[in-house]
Amino acid sequence: MQIETIIQKYHILTGQCVDFVRDFYEQLRSVHVEQLERKWITITLLVIGLLVVIIVGDAFFHGVNPPSKVETIDSAKLHLSKEFAESNLGVQLDDKGEIMVRMVAGRYSFFPKHIAVPAETKITFRWVSMDVLHGVHIPMTNMSTMIVPGYVAEITTSFPKPGEYPVLCNEYCGLGHNHMWSNISVIAKEDWTFPATVPAEGIKP
């Protein structure tokens, strides 16, 4: 009894929806659209459709995605956390032998101030902020992410070319924003040995 009324209601509802769509479509058909315009709109839709297919394909099949870990952390207690304690920052090898870099952003520098990593190797960066919003970008590379207090920004990349690169803060974080930077040495793969990290200068208060 109960179920029957629900089913009946459901039927009426779908009926209404179908009517609505049909009605909408009919009305749209009645709108006058020039031949040439119709062609242009079709081309536009095809181009946009193609672009959508490309980005969706890249995301699903090639794993091309922006940094989006959605992992929270207490930015006020970083020094008490195990992972981002001073002694644990910089370049590390994880249990699978992959390179993991942990960095803290704070006004006005990135800590540790200098690190060395191998070229042409997969590297995972984990960035956290100890105060306000920052952004980090290594120019000419795609190592770029926002560092939002309260969240861990994780990004995986690799550097094709050895060299000395600056690491620049690219989100306004206070009057000293332009002083916020550090260095990274990308070393030819065969020359790099762990730990090649220059000892961290320590996190200034």
Place this chain on the structure above:
Amino acid sequence: MNDAAERKLALSHLWVAFIAFIVACFMGEYQVLERSGLIPALDSPTVYFASVSTHGVLMGFVLTTFFIMGFGYYTASTSLKVPVWNNKLAWVGFWISLLGTLLAAIPLLTGNASVLYTFYLPMQAHVAFYLGATLLIVGSWIWCGIMWVMFKQWKQVHPKQPVPLAMFATTANALLWLWASAGVALEVLFQAIPLALGWIDTVDPGLARTLFAWTLHPIVYFWLIPAYIAFYVFVPKQAGGYLYSDEAARGAFIVLAVFALPIGFHHLYMDPEQAKGWKLLHGIGTLVVSIPTLVTGFTVIASLEIAGRLRGGKGLFGWIGSLPWSNPMVLAVILSLLMLILGGFGGVINASYAMNAMIHNTAWVPGHFHLIFAGTTVIMYFAIAYYLWPMLVQKPLFSNSLALIQLWTWFIGMGILTTPWHVLGLLGQPRRISSVVYNTLLTLAWKPYELAMIFGGLILLGSACLFIYNLAKTQLNPVSGVFTQRVEYAEAIHPVKELPEYLNDFTLWNRVIAVLMLISFGVPILQFFFMNTFGSPGWGY
């Protein structure tokens, strides 16, 4: 119809907009000078960031909001041929917005709100800044309400008739803005103000950025729609022809209003607090919203071609030469479209997140939006002002040739300012830096581009002064006599006699927006209340 009351209302809004504009242009030129390091005595991050914060607020919020309100009132009353509904209330809105502007100006100019126009929490400004911004928005909501009422009242009196295109688009913009401003309003009312007053100890910066992104995309369409209105309702007539398609115009405005809203996460591509699936969804929406712009480009160029051919232009491109290039509206639309095409390429790069990683938050970004916003959009604000001013003050324009020089110099100056700005971004220069102190060879390559920007800015500043001079002269001219010119709205080749309700009303679209917003922002906002998040205390700068 005696429209003295409407003219006064529109003029007051437009003057506030343009005074904000000219003040901010001087700041802009100071900024390019300061950051280049050419004059060491100028170097001061304190002054620089007070200036950039004020420049951004004046250009992004004051110029635009007041221009849109003033233009909207005049469009509503001239296209519907009725007085502005509840003139007193409109003035209340004006004064609330102006009060808000002045209130925010105090901390901005004294360096107590150097948080930039995006005021990302947990960095904190003086509470007067947030209160002022809130009042500015509240005043604009009154404008939205008045547009809505006038739209509905006209429809009641003229059942089944198509609402004039100009009013239809203005109402679309009012609806867009009501939805768009809700995000930042929530952020300011529930996070920024309580934090600044000490009612709460911490805020979640991730939530704040999500709410701001809700506003940040549609707001640029709020700014852009007046330019599109001019494209559709003024340009064809001024060029001596007809609007190619009235229906396509309506469709474009609807898609703009609907799809500009649920796509703000393209501003959060690089953020850790939202998941990749949501970013992808918003990324697809971002591509969809480029459709109305492509349709607009087509319709405007087609309308121009009709005009060019009616004026005797022959051949594939001959019609371009026979357009009335000495008409400011026509010249402006051509220059505006050129900048839109260039900026559009940049926009596609920003929208694709693999490429976006290379330029995110670099100098490329201000380069891009000065081209699209200060270029494409603002040049149409100029054209609208040149067109309406004589009718608003009932005197002929002081000088048409000055107007043409002004539009050309704005275009050239914008090219010289923004091209090097884009290059700087590709060379890795971060945005929002007051001087270059990085100790790396990379910065050597930046110097010449920064110097070129000073030159571009100088041309723009001169152009801006010409604009204000021309308007002021027009108004102060002693010329008297009967002035009879009226606003002329373009006619379509096939004027619309009747329209389906979907193309003549927003009730359905309003619901569609509600559903899309729920889908694209529902979970991403709710997640902050279910995750184990950690708030941040407020910080100075």
